[in-house]
Amino acid sequence: MFSEAxxxxxxxTLKLATTVTILLLIIGTPIAWWLARTGSWLKGPVGAVVALPLILPPTVLxxxxxxxxxxxxxxxxxxRQLGIGTLAFTFQGLVLASVFYSLPFVVQPIQNAMQALGERPLEVAATLRAGPVDRFFTVVVPMARPxxxxxxxxxFxxxxxxxxxxLMIGGNIPGETRVVSVQIYDHVEALEYAQAHVLAGSMMVFSFLMLLGLYGFQKKHFFAGIR
Amino acid sequence: MTEENIPVADTQPVNPAQLHAKFRMRYAGSDSSAFSLDVDLRLPGNGITAVFGQSGSGKTTLLRCVAGLERAQPGRLTVNGETWQSATLFLPTHQRPLGYVFQEPSLFPHLSARGNLNYARKRSGVANSDDLYEQVIELMGIKPVLLRYPHQLSGGERQRVAIARALLIQPRLLLMDEPLASLDTARKQEILPYLEKLRSAFDIPILYVSHSLDEVTHLADHLVVLQQGRVAAQGPVGEVFSRMDAPQLVGSGASVIWHGKVLERKEQWHLARIACAGGELWVRDTGDAPGQQIRVRILARDVSLTLSRHEDSSILNRLPVSVLEIATDKEAGMALVRLQAGSDVVTAQVTHRSVDYLQLAPGQRLWAQIKSVAIVR
Structure with missing residues (x-):
């Protein structure tokens, strides 16, 4: 059904999405925690920068x-100083760009879940002798799990x-930067509609199932997630 | 704070002050208006101290300051000789050896009842014996629900688990912020006995915030009355209740609380005889065995005065008393008479006409007839 290419x-695509998701959880969690808790005037500007990819055309970014x-x-x-060369048109460059591009999709649900916790569970944990780091890992993370x-x-x-x-960053290098969405574009450009159908249809089914699973999950844990 | 508000605590040698709290802070009241808290308290190092006041009087803020959840500036706090807060020091909450029971049962929803208890056990910092664990579970009656999650527990069960959790941290001071307020009357009656057991089983000083007179009379040994962030009165609970201005302080008719010991039970009459510092009383038989400590409340309006001992009356309890003080009650035409009974005090509410008719005056000896005695425990 699928060609080699x-x-x-x-x-x-799966490798890229997995790498980016893991990196985003590591980077996004402290950003979300800070945004959820801070009273600083920087909250607005930082929040806006994080959310930029939601409205910017991907070409601008x-x-x-x-x-x-x-x-x-x-x-x-x-x-270049680190001796890696430049990242444009490499997989690493694609990872970096994707981290920026998908940042709000990771930060915002975590931030919402953390804000929904309120102050009380943290106060309770403090009266049970849990220090700040202890509180984060034993109360905040499990309670914000949804x-x-x-x-x-x-x-992802x-x-x-x-x-x-x-397209802007990675170009179209097979095995390096040619992801599914670009591959579909190539098929269409080459008028290979049958192959485009197979890939595009698979993407439809995949995306639908992901969201179906997510909404089913959110129904059980209605208190967290994007609202 | 005015000076005449304080002396109650000094009239009797109470336990050496173990908790000394001096806080001043502004805080937002429940109706979003700003109040200020300004207190200087010296509280005994054992028993239950109730912090009583209307909502917005600052009682919860006071408790949160003691816990370090609010930072009062300037603030000073020593507990059992240890400084928790001073001009140069502020111990964060997690470094203070206290237990805290919040108004609503604040169990961690992602942990079972047992998981919640273990959260405290792991962090108590003290060798945590299984004996204590068993004792606490037994005391709070939560053995059957240990494996359940908070959403599977009733409100009363959740609060009992929360109290057990606070005990398992092995606190040197237990803070309770209206632990019964979120429960309906039936659930309150379910938990009160556990709190009474708690007082006798553990030798931990408890600071108990409440706006319920019922809970205060049941539980408190010592009472602090807060009004608009200031200490309006403090002292042993019986003394505060018997003060002539008690109606203004606690918002109910004047009364006294006596502690007594059961002497004998007369089952054919359903009565028990108890000995108090103020004299012997017949009360309803509660099934308590002789020797059992019991606590009764006598409302001033249930006490009437006679010049001679009326043996021919249906009133069970009459005590020889002498007049200490006569004051005008806030109720029109009524007077409050403060009386010495034995080595304790009782107040009577009588009409001004009666005061004139009986020619009552301080020092006068007469008889107090007590129509009813409420057992509060």
Whole structure:
């Protein structure tokens, strides 16, 4: 059913989405925690920057990331000094771009779940001699679990579904940056509608099942997630 | 705070003050208006101290300051000689050896009842014997529900687990913020006996916030009355209740609380005779065995005065008393008479006409007839 190239694209997409989701959980959790708790004036600006990918055309984000990753960009200079070369048109570059692009989809559900906890569970834990780190891992994380699950699903699915940023940053290198969405585009360009149908249809089914599973889960844990 | 509000505590040698709290802070009241808390308290190091006041009087804020959940500036707090807060020191809550029972049962929803208890056991920082664990579970009657999760428990069961959890942290001070307020009357009656057992089983000083007179008379040994963030009265509970301004302080008719010991039971009469510092009383037989400690409340309006001992009356309890003080009650035409009975005090509510008719004056000896005695435990 799938051609060799299709399978390579699917494998690459899953690898990208998994890597990005794991990175986003690591990066997004402290950002979400800070946004959920802070009273600082920076909360607004930081929150807005995190949410930018929700409304920006992916080409805009991709364009600036491309410049930043280029030899004269600040990311490019940093990576060249580290001896990695430039990240544009590499898998690593794609990972970096996807982290930015999917950030709000991970941060916001976690932040909402953490805000929904309120102050009380943390106060209770403090009166039970739990220090700040202890409180975070034994109270906040388990109680915000539905938010983490929603965040993982949305972060993964959104990365699988990206196209514009990939095209700007990654180009179209088989096995390196050619993900499913780009592969479908190629099929259509080449008028291979039958192959495009197979891949596009698979994406439809995949995305539907992801969201179906998520909403079924959220129904049970209605108190967390995107609202 | 005015000076004349304080002396009650000093009239009797109470236990050496173990908790000294001095806080001043502004806080937002329940109706979003700002109040300020300004207290200087010296409380005994054992028994139950009730912090009583209307909502917005600052009682919860006071408790939160003691727990370190609010930071009063300036604030000073020493407990059992240990400084928890001073001008230069502020111990965070998790470093204070206290237990806290919140108004609504605040169990962790992701842990079972047993998981909640173990959360405290692991962090008590003290060698945590299985004996204590068994004792606490037994005391709170929660053995059958240990494997359930909070949403599978009734409100009363949840609060009992929460109290057990606070005990298992092995606190040196137990703070309870209206632990019964979120429960209906039936659930309150379910938990009160556990709190009474708690007082006798554990030698932990308890600070108990409440706006319920019923709970205070049941449980408290010592009473602090807060009004608009200030201490309006403090002292042993019996003394505060017998004060002439008690109606203004606690919002109910004047009364006294006597502690007594059961002497004998007359089952054919359904009565028991108890000995109090103020004299012997016949009360309803509650089934308590002789020797059992019991606590009774006598309302001033249930006490009438006669010049001679009326043996020919149906009134069971009459005590020889002498007049200490006569004051005007807030109720029109009524006077409150404070009387010395034995080594305790009782108040009577009589009409001004009776005061004139009997020519009552301080020092006068007469008889007090007590129509009814409520057993509060």
């Amino acid at each position: 299709d399978l390579a694209a699917i494998w690459l 991709g364009f600036y990331l491309l410049l930043a990753m280029g030899p004269d960009g600040f990311i490019g200079q940093l990576t 938010g983490f699950i929603t965040a993982s699903v949305l972060g 699915a959104h990365t699988v579904g990206e196209f514009g940023v990939v």
